[in-house]
Amino acid sequence: DAGVIQSPRHEVTEMGQEVTLRCKPISGHDYLFWYRQTMMRGLELLIYFNNNVPIDDSGMPEDRFSAKMPNASFSTLKIQPSEPRDSAVYFCASSLSPSNQPQHFGDGTRLSIL
Amino acid sequence: AQSVTQLGSHVSVSEGALVLLRCNYSSSVPPYLFWYVQYPNQGLQLLLKYTTGATLVKGINGFEAEFKKSETSFHLTKPSAHMSDAAEYFCAVSSDTGGFKTIFGAGTRLFVKA
Numbered sequence: 001d002a003g004v005i006q007s008p009r010h011e012v013t014e015m016g017q018e019v020t021l022r023c024k025p026i027s028g029h030d031y032l033f034w035y036r037q038t039m040m041r042g043l044e045l046l047i048y049f050n051n052n053v054p055i056d057d058s059g060m061p062e063d064r065f066s067a068k069m070p071n072a073s074f075s076t077l078k079i080q081p082s083e084p085r086d087s088a089v090y091f092c093a094s095s096l097s098p099s100n101q102p103q104h105f106g107d108g109t110r111l112s113i114l
Numbered sequence: 115a116q117s118v119t120q121l122g123s124h125v126s127v128s129e130g131a132l133v134l135l136r137c138n139y140s141s142s143v144p145p146y147l148f149w150y151v152q153y154p155n156q157g158l159q160l161l162l163k164y165t166t167g168a169t170l171v172k173g174i175n176g177f178e179a180e181f182k183k184s185e186t187s188f189h190l191t192k193p194s195a196h197m198s199d200a201a202e203y204f205c206a207v208s209s210d211t212g213g214f215k216t217i218f219g220a221g222t223r224l225f226v227k228a
Contacts, residue, residue: 004157043158043204043218056215091157098214100146100165105157 002026006092006106014114018080021109024073025094033103034067034077035091043091048098049075082113116141118207120219128227133177133192135222137205140186147188148206148216149179158204164188175199200226 005024013019025032033048047057052069060067064083069075079086089110093103121136139145146165150158162173169181179190188205202223208216 042220045215048215093157099208099210099216102148102150102160102163103158103216105150105159107155107157110155 004092004094004104004106006090006109008109009107010110010112012112012114013082015083016081017113018078019082019086019111019113021077021090021092021111023075023077023092023106025075025092026104027073029094029096029104031095031098031103032069032075033093033095034075035093037089037091037108046077050098084113087111087113116145116207116209116215116217118205118217118219120203120205120222122222123220124223124225126225126227127195129197130194133190133195133199133224135190135203135205135224137179137188137190137219138186139188139205139207141207141209143209143211146208147179147181148208149173149177149188149190150204150206150218151175152202152204152221154201161190161203195224195226197226197228200224 007022034046036044046059047067049069067077089108091105091108093105095101095103117140119138148163149161151161152158161177162171164171164181172178177192202221204221205219206216
């Protein structure tokens with residue numbers, strides 16, 4: 001079975017550019033999560049969706065970040081404009097349940113903003 | 115509010131020795147508990163989970179964990195470490211209340227010496 005697929009795996013861009021990260025969840029999973037991982041702050045939940053609807057975006061750091069889920073098989077996380085402090089590994093995960101089922105993680109996008 | 119504390123950001127063991135990674139949680143409602151493993155340049159993978167029932171939970175790669183409600187602990191053990199166990203390990207807690215968020219610990223990096 002295909003797992004969670006993220007693209008690109010690596011992204012290097014200059015400050016001020018728009019960045020779009022993509023995620024394809026596991027088919028049948030109703031919940032999709034976006035996380036950011038850094039050495040300083042660890043793993044942070046940014047936003048999660050249930051049936052394509054954003055449920056909790058309290059972890060989105062600021063208005064420069066936005067996330068969409070236009071259908072059950074695709075989600076994007078966009079940063080515009082990007083800043084060097086946005087450099088991190090961004091993970092997408094999907095799950096059958098938000099609580100008592102495990103989350104299945106993609107391999108992440110390593111983002112470097114110069 | 116729920117929280118997770120992993121004792122020790124780094125643990126070093128010799129190959130063949132017992133692995134013990136400590137996790138304590140805080141939750142006002144019955145928790146669901148998880149251990150995940152992260153290898154370099156990969157996403158988190160589920161090792162094992164506790165939801166209900168038997169408090170001793172067996173996972174993949176010879177790992178197991180025991181839910182101890184009285185001690186609010188969910189420590190991860192493996193009788194004999196292998197070089198391939200070197201990775202970062204995350205304990206996580208969730209529940210059916212509190213916004214359904216899964217809270218991840220800060221992680222413990224396991225080093226295995228030959």
